[in-house]
Amino acid sequence: MEQIPFWASKSFWKKMAIWVTAGSFLLLIILTFDTMSKVTAGTKRVPDYSVINKQIDYRYDESKHHSMPVIGGDAPLFGKILSEQEAEQLVTLGKKTIQAKNCMNCHTLLGNGAYFAPDLTKAWLDPAWGPESVRPMLMKMFLMDPEGNARTYGSGRKMPNLGITEQEAEGIIAFLKWMSSINTNGFPYNFKTAGGQ
Amino acid sequence: MTRPLDSSNLNDGQKLAVKYFVVAVILFFAQLVFGMLAGIQFVHPDFLYGVLDFNVNRMVHINAMIVWMLYGFIGSVYWFLEEESGREIAGLKLGNLGFWVLTAAVTVVVAVYLLVQVGPGNDFTRWFINEGREYIEAPRWADIGIVVVMLIFFYNVAVTFSRGKWSGIAGVLTLDLVALAGLYLAGMFYVTNISIDQYWWWWVIHLWVEATWEVLVGCIMAWTLMHLLGVRRKIVETWLYIEVALMFGSGILGLGHHYFWIGSPEYWLAIGGFFSALEPIPLVAMVVHSIYDSGVHKLRNRNHPALAWVIAHAFGNFLGAGVWGFMHTLPQINLYTHGTQWTASHGHLAFFGAYATINIAFFYLAVQRWRGDVWMGANLVGGWRWKWALGLLSLGVIGMTMALLIAGYEQSFIERAMGGSTWSAYFAGQNHPWFVESMVWRMIFGWVTIAGFGLLVWDLLVIGKHEVRPAETLLEEPALVHG
Numbered sequence: 228m229e230q231i232p233f234w235a236s237k238s239f240w241k242k243m244a245i246w247v248t249a250g251s252f253l254l255l256i257i258l259t260f261d262t263m264s265k266v267t268a269g270t271k272r273v274p275d276y277s278v279i280n281k282q283i284d285y286r287y288d289e290s291k292h293h294s295m296p297v298i299g300g301d302a303p304l305f306g307k308i309l310s311e312q313e314a315e316q317l318v319t320l321g322k323k324t325i326q327a328k329n330c331m332n333c334h335t336l337l338g339n340g341a342y343f344a345p346d347l348t349k350a351w352l353d354p355a356w357g358p359e360s361v362r363p364m365l366m367k368m369f370l371m372d373p374e375g376n377a378r379t380y381g382s383g384r385k386m387p388n389l390g391i392t393e394q395e396a397e398g399i400i401a402f403l404k405w406m407s408s409i410n411t412n413g414f415p416y417n418f419k420t421a422g423g424q
Numbered sequence: 425m426t427r428p429l430d431s432s433n434l435n436d437g438q439k440l441a442v443k444y445f446v447v448a449v450i451l452f453f454a455q456l457v458f459g460m461l462a463g464i465q466f467v468h469p470d471f472l473y474g475v476l477d478f479n480v481n482r483m484v485h486i487n488a489m490i491v492w493m494l495y496g497f498i499g500s501v502y503w504f505l506e507e508e509s510g511r512e513i514a515g516l517k518l519g520n521l522g523f524w525v526l527t528a529a530v531t532v533v534v535a536v537y538l539l540v541q542v543g544p545g546n547d548f549t550r551w552f553i554n555e556g557r558e559y560i561e562a563p564r565w566a567d568i569g570i571v572v573v574m575l576i577f578f579y580n581v582a583v584t585f586s587r588g589k590w591s592g593i594a595g596v597l598t599l600d601l602v603a604l605a606g607l608y609l610a611g612m613f614y615v616t617n618i619s620i621d622q623y624w625w626w627w628v629i630h631l632w633v634e635a636t637w638e639v640l641v642g643c644i645m646a647w648t649l650m651h652l653l654g655v656r657r658k659i660v661e662t663w664l665y666i667e668v669a670l671m672f673g674s675g676i677l678g679l680g681h682h683y684f685w686i687g688s689p690e691y692w693l694a695i696g697g698f699f700s701a702l703e704p705i706p707l708v709a710m711v712v713h714s715i716y717d718s719g720v721h722k723l724r725n726r727n728h729p730a731l732a733w734v735i736a737h738a739f740g741n742f743l744g745a746g747v748w749g750f751m752h753t754l755p756q757i758n759l760y761t762h763g764t765q766w767t768a769s770h771g772h773l774a775f776f777g778a779y780a781t782i783n784i785a786f787f788y789l790a791v792q793r794w795r796g797d798v799w800m801g802a803n804l805v806g807g808w809r810w811k812w813a814l815g816l817l818s819l820g821v822i823g824m825t826m827a828l829l830i831a832g833y834e835q836s837f838i839e840r841a842m843g844g845s846t847w848s849a850y851f852a853g854q855n856h857p858w859f860v861e862s863m864v865w866r867m868i869f870g871w872v873t874i875a876g877f878g879l880l881v882w883d884l885l886v887i888g889k890h891e892v893r894p895a896e897t898l899l900e901e902p903a904l905v906h907g
């Protein structure tokens with residue numbers, strides 16, 4: 228005859244499994260609603276798509292002890308101020324192109340993806356692409372002919388030609404500029420932008 | 425005298441399971457081949473440049489892995505479904521249809537990945553070529569097919585159990601499959617906002633791999649321990665409930681460790697850090713469980729290779745998913761390790777330890793029955809093969825894991841902490857001899873892994889063929905008597 232204490236019994240752990248799972252899931256749902264309200268485009272953490280009309284930087288914040296995106300004055304991309312709708316269309320084209328060209332299986336975006344090529348989270352702000360006056364042009368040339376304009380840094384790794392059109396390249400650049408404005412809690416840490424920070 | 429593989433030894437569910445296992449092994453091979461191609465490209469970047477670029481090889485590598493593991497799980501459940509429920513499978517024809525639909529879909533998806541590769545930046549590409557989201561790159565039409573096949577699988581499991589015996593394993597399994605199919609839907613919509621995109625993307629990736637898959641292998645493990653060692657149902661089912669409570673209790677909110685840097689609010693740093701730090705606990709419980717059961721039975725079991733792989737599973741899951749995950753899960757370190765080879769190191773050991781091992785254990789159980797419950801104990805004819813396969817596969821994966829870990833350390837220091845994560849800092853890290861040498865070692869251990877796989881397949885094809893002894897009979901487990 229078995230005598231098992233209640234805390235080791237099957238029925239106790241069955242109830243625990245049900246309650247713990249249900250409780251955790253409920254908490255996740257509540258947190259999901261809250262997070263969605265805070266990461267929708269147009270909020271403090273994730274700016275509107277029309278932020279691509281502005282100057283963006285990523286500067287060290289003494290109070291937070293990490294860098295934060297800083298939105299400045301007008302700095303239209305490709306020389307034209309876009310409406311919110313136009314900006315969203317352009318960023319959407321960029322996001323769809325980034326998915327269609329399978330960028331994430333070489334690069335990381337917000338640190339997620341593959342590790343064969345640099346992270347794109349703050350690529351728009353990277354000193355490698357020079358001052359903002361020439362940055363969009365250099366990026367566009369690179370995206371449309373990455374082999375001819377290869378930046379291997381001596382690694383021998385070249386981005387392949389993916390048939391990116393001029394319009395798609397502009398979309399990608401708009402997407403990268405918008406993504407660089409997202410508050411990522413200081414990731415990547417210690418990043419030095421082209422703005423000299 | 426030889427014992428042929430004879431399907432008359434199998435019930436209908438097992439015949440269906442064998443089909444899943446065969447495709448699983450083929451896809452396992454594809455995973456290794458494309459992993460090797462991608463690994464070679466780290467060392468020789470011009471290799472297959474413009475023909476099969478890194479992003480294509482890496483995509484097929486990780487997709488083949490996910491799919492072969494799913495095939496293994498589905499096959500394992502079909503394998504024990506009739507024995508566990510005491511009934512014939514509810515929808516055998518439907519199950520067969522599901523198998524062929526899934527296999528045809530996987531074939532077409534891989535062919536398109538390899539031949540078409542990428543498309544223009546529009547909706548057509550996402551629906552018919554490539555969704556471009558890591559792990560769930562399958563185009564949308566295939567997503568719908570996957571959900572339909574999962575629903576067929578769910579129907580067969582739920583209805584077969586409800587018509588037959590409804591055990592604790594049946595209950596956990598059925599509810600887990602609801603979650604498994606439901607969660608996949610979270611990855612089936614397009615959104616431009618990448619913070620929202622990655623929020624839901626992690627619902628699929630994390631809540632599959634670090635929650636529902638773990639519970640699914642918990643069910644498979646529970647049945648396996650009963651079958652392999654003769655452990656009493658009451659004990660395995662109690663452990664199963666403990667594992668579900670701990671797994672979901674830590675894993676559901678442990679999801680937060682993916683929300684540190686994607687734009688989500690700061691409270692995820694604390695929630696994700698805390699709960700994901702607890703994630704190794706259920707994996708410790710699994711190790712304790714399996715060691716306890718093996719000890720009680722003095723390691724006497726019906727199938728030595730299967731038990732060896734179950735032990736590899738218990739330790740591999742704990743080390744790969746538990747320890748390697750814990751090492752970089754707290755935000756204070758993850759800030760530097762996120763998106764580096766640390767993750768690749770963790771991924772290699774975790775997927776192998778948690779999932780490849782349990783599937784291989786099941787392949788051995790299946791082959792044993794397929795040859796008519798043949799002897800697979802001590803002094804097995806050709807027994808060196810399974811031991812070398814186990815040794816080489818484990819050595820290969822552990823070697824790759826260590827090489828990638830060293831690369832990850834180097835990347836975290838040189839690219840992240842010192843260089844500040846710019847493009848030039850990234851390449852400074854990639855060009856450093858510590859990184860380059862690590863990639864060479866990773867490739868060498870990749871070859872060791874492939875050698876182990878070759879031996880494994882050879883062994884699965886011939887093990888037990890020349891045995892005349894029947895499988896060992898298990899001793900009745902003594903009841904626990906207290907006080």
